[in-house]
Amino acid sequence: MAIFLPLTLWIALKNPVKDCGCFGDALIISNWETFYKNIVLGVCAVVLLRYYPRIMPLFSVGSAWKTGAYTVVFGFAFSVYNVVKLPVFDFRPYHIGANIPENMYIDPAKADVVENIFIYSKGGVEQEFTEEDYPWNDSTWTFVEMKTKLIQEGEKPRIEDFQVxxxxxxxxxxxxxxxxxxxxxxxxxxxxxxxxxxxxxxxxxxxxxxxxxxxxxxxxxxxxxxxxxxxxxxxxxxxxxxxxxxxxxxxxxxxxxxxxxxxxxxxxxxxxxxxxxxxxxxxxxxxxxxxxxxxxxxxKGWKMNFWGKLMVILLIFIVPLLLVKLEEFKGKRSGLPAIKKGYTKKI
Structure with a gap:
């Protein structure tokens, strides 16, 4: 964080890229939002470092290798499935349920602000004009070309070049x-x-x-x-x-x-x-x-339900971990000394 915090501040100030890109199309955040995110993560990192000795592990040493191995296998298997098959979570503009024409549309009020520049020539000298002052009624000027100048960059539609x-x-x-x-x-x-x-x-x-x-x-x-x-x-x-x-x-x-x-x-x-x-x-x-x-x-099956898919994936990941924890808890209970019947505490 000591490196990324000043780096993201510089990116937010200079704005060399449009957005973070850290999470792809799943979550698009601005450069300033990325900087604020790193501030929060930095504070969390300092707290964890300060109170690390007080943090108790969720699993015992004997169970840690099981949960660690399962986490690695789960992550690898999930990645392979998404490569071999279609992605479980599709954030592209052509995902199931998407409307392509809607993703091709952008509100004109939010589009690029451009200005048409007209170049005319007179006496061998070229001059630029705008739509307000170009010499359309002066025959002594000769039209050369028209250029489009970007005044302010606006929003882009999610689909820009779908053409068949x-x-x-x-x-x-x-x-x-x-x-x-x-x-x-x-x-x-x-x-x-x-x-x-x-x-x-x-x-x-x-x-x-x-x-x-x-x-x-x-x-x-x-x-x-x-x-x-x-x-x-x-x-x-x-x-x-x-x-x-x-x-x-x-x-x-x-x-x-x-x-x-x-x-x-x-x-x-x-x-x-x-x-x-x-x-x-x-x-x-x-x-x-x-x-x-x-x-x-x-x-449509389960492909249409984002939250349903998320719940299934979480259950597949969490349930085995809970079973390991339950096994660990039972082991601790069985290791406790038995309480004899008829025992009464002496005062």
Whole structure:
């Protein structure tokens, strides 16, 4: 804290970065809030250091290795699960239950304040004008260019660059060509839209590709949309389609956006009216062609309930620790000397 306290004070004063970034998207705090947080932590550290001899351990020496080992195993297992599967707690703007259009919107009153600068030339000399004084009615001035000057930086929407362009297969050219922008179509359609997301077809895990084929077939039968979103170039898409014929409709999107949408490659998102209804990594794509196909579209499970997930994780972590403490308590009770019957205290 002796290092971080003055460091965060300098950051708060100079403001070289917008926010702390310590907790990612889970908790965004300003630079001054970070400094105040470190003051509180610093005070707590001093108190703990001052009264350390008086602090009693929660577990005995004999039980400490059990609780320590369990804590390490739990932390490692939880981390591995979040890497192999989708994150248990998703704080990105494409989490289940998120409305993409809402996350793309920003109140104009809170947006960037900009000023248009017009550059005109007269007699070989260029001069800058604003919207209030530019010589629009003076023919002796020649317009050169317009620049946008940032006056005050405002808030940014959580989603800034979500844009999807369809790819159409041209039978004459024997290849894919750029099609229409289908962004608004995907976000405004109140029916179901399946988005198979693969930021790189070359790096895609193909182990469960048949499950995506089944999902695409189900969507076609039911009249739902199904697109494979990728940032791979057209020639890579053509080569991949030749090796793995699946009949997917492809669309282009930014690689960073696709990685933000879902970490699995590939992954599957289900949209309706711009809302993220559900999302699955490649190993958890349901069998939509089963008799429960329509039910699976509406099944949200525990993924929607943040506090429910938090309680489950806490119980998984805390209950074994409580059992160790209970075992320790019983051991202490059994070690106490037995009180003989009929014993009366002498006065």
């Amino acid at each position: 362009s369809a790819l159409a297969y041209d039978s004459l050219l024997q290849g894919f060509v750029a099609g229409d922008d289908i962004t608004q179509q995907l976000l405004s359609d109140t029916g179901y839209q399946f988005l198979m997301v693969s930021h790189s077809l070359e790096e895609m895990n193909k182990r469960h590709l048949d499950d995506f084929r089944k999902a695409a077939g189900f969507a076609q039968k039911k009249g739902y949309g199904f697109y494979c979103l990728t940032s791979s170039p057209v020639d890579s898409i053509e080569a991949w389609s030749a090796r793995h014929p699946a009949g997917f409709r492809f669309a282009h999107a930014d690689e960073r956006v696709l990685k933000t949408m879902i970490r699995s490659n590939p992954g599957l998102l289900l949209l309706s009216g711009g809302n993220v209804i559900n999302k699955w990594d490649d190993s958890e794509v349901p069998d939509f062609e089963s008799e429960r196909g329509e039910e699976l579209l509406k099944a």
